[in-house]
Amino acid sequence: MEESFVPLRGIKNDLHGRLQCYKQDWTGGFRAGIRILAPTTYIFFASAIPVISFGEQLERNTDGVLTAVQTLASTALCGIIHSFLGGQPLLILGVAEPTVLMYTFMFNFAKDRPDLGRRLFLAWTGWVCVWTAILLFLLAILGACSIINRFTRIAGELFGLLIAMLFMQQAIKGLVDEFRIPERENRKALEFVSSWRFANGMFAIVLSFGLLLTALRSRKARSWRYGTGWLRGFIADYGVPLMVLVWTGVSYIPYGSVPKGIPRRLFSPNPWSPGAYDNWTVIRDMPNVPLLYIIGAFIPATMIAVLYYFDHSVASQLAQQKEFNLRKPPSFHYDLLLLGFLTLLCGLIGIPPANGVIPQSPMHTKSLATLKHQLLRNRLVATARQSMSQNASLSQLYGSMQEAYQQMQTPLIYQQPSVKGLNELKDSTVQMASSMGNIDAPVDETVFDIEKEIDDLLPIEVKE
Structure with a gap:
């Protein structure tokens, strides 16, 4: 990528480079045939499961103001728009853990203030997203993404390590919470008796590690020494979604004398209920936010803009690692500009914004x-x-x-x-x-064993 801090030049270069291969991005996928469903389903579940988990975390941290419905809606909306208008199609967008943490901090700040409170929380985050979008527009226009070339590989990997640690932290915290009584629940319910809480926690550990280990094992099915070739290939391609379905089925095994709340399941409000329409009124409530808080929204917006600039760019950079041998040009400047529009859109309809995510983006490239x-x-x-x-x-x-x-x-x-x-x-x-x-x-095959020697002829282009 050419370093250029001339206003709009980076966006212009990105558009010029990507428009020339826009058609090929689509036709290449269709030429792959039905086999393209394997990486598609893999990335779908790899993206949806964390987003649902983050939605549950937001529901708990914001007293139900934001739920998995909003995180899924944001991921779907931003992902669809980016797939058609984005410059780098390998980039996967989703609601990330840093966004959840920022929204948690903002809710804790707003809920105890009488002139803001829970009622105007989403309207205030709308102003935060407006400021964030403006800052992202400026960064994209002024060519700030040119600095991404100066980020070493270890910087990107360390940031990926940070995201991985946040994932692990929330996973461990979630498992520990399975042994506790959730807030805003009837503490006298049968499923919250100490013996049933212990059973629920142990069952959660079995389900969690069962899904993790079997999903990882299924990805290596092609190297198994048992099973026919087509079966091993099918398990390697579709093992992750299959394991999600299998372990979801296992979770329904307890019945009879087992209380209804064991195991605990994600609460998802009816998207057609009257309360679900509150997000569409956020833009109407934004003028009701006091001027002081509108100006003050610039502070968290600055932190989110810097976070998105780095997170979005590093995710795109890791999706285009050197060992992937990609030949199409990058699109850092234009994608950051588009991210500004997506952040603005999400803020105006009261859902948390989505940005380029790690590790899903490099996983997407590797699967393709x-x-x-x-x-x-x-x-x-x-x-x-x-x-x-x-x-x-x-x-x-x-x-x-x-x-x-x-x-x-x-x-x-x-x-x-x-x-x-x-x-x-x-x-x-x-x-x-x-x-x-x-x-x-x-x-003949006594001289050239096709199945064995083909792999030696192929150049190594990606590390599985």
Whole structure:
């Protein structure tokens, strides 16, 4: 990315670069066929589950003003808009833990003030989002994202580590809370007796670690030594959503004499109930916020803007790591400008804003790169079998696979085709072909084992 602090130049360059490959972003996905559903479902669940958890955390910290309905609505709305208008399609947007913490701090500040309170909390956060959007507009226009090139890889990884620690903190805190009596609940209810609370907490631990371990294990299914190839591939592709469904089913096993509240489930208000319409009146309540608090909203807005600038940019940077070998240009400036509009929109309708999230963004790129690796491998296997059926020599076989590889490396309209090709044949393969008396003689699988040697020919483009 070219460093430029000339106003609007960075946005202009981003738009110019991304518009040239906008069509290819869509057609490339459709060309992948039904296999694109594997990374799609994987990222869907990897994004939805944390957002639901953050919604429960917000519901608890804001006394029910914000719930999982609002966090899901924000993630869906911002994600759909970004998928059509965003510059970097690999970037995944969602409500992140730092946003939850900021909204918790703002609610604790507002709830005890009589001229603000719970009634005008969302209206005041609307003003915070207005200020945040203005600051993001200025950062994008003035080319502040040019500084992202000066962030070292370790800076981005450390920020990712911070996000991971926040995830772990909330996970541990959530498990501990399963042994306690929730606030705003009837403490005399049967499920809150000490013995049932202990049972609920232990069952929560079983469900949590069961889902975690089985989901991680399913991602490595292709390397299992048991099961047919198609079954192992299916589990590797769809193991995460399958495990979510399986362990959700396990959670419904307790019945009969077990109290209804065990295990505890996420409370989600009816989105069509009268109280659900309060978010649409936020913009109407914003003029009722006292002027002092409108001006004071600039302080948390500054913190959120700096946080979003760094979080959004680092998420985009990690989604475009060097080992992914991406060839399309980045779009840091334009995406930050679009984030400003999304933040403004979310603030005006009373939902927490969404921004680029870690680790979902690099996970998205890795899942797509793995998919392309699988499609490329299947293409080379088919090419090799076809060449062998035509009694091709080893050199002809290798040439056919090299040509098929180059055809799969679709060049951009403004770039030359990639010069990268397959790795060289192993010396043992060449020597075995030579020992048969003629290097140009037809080869079979005794000389070139397709299933084993294809992986050695493919260049390593992504680390699973």
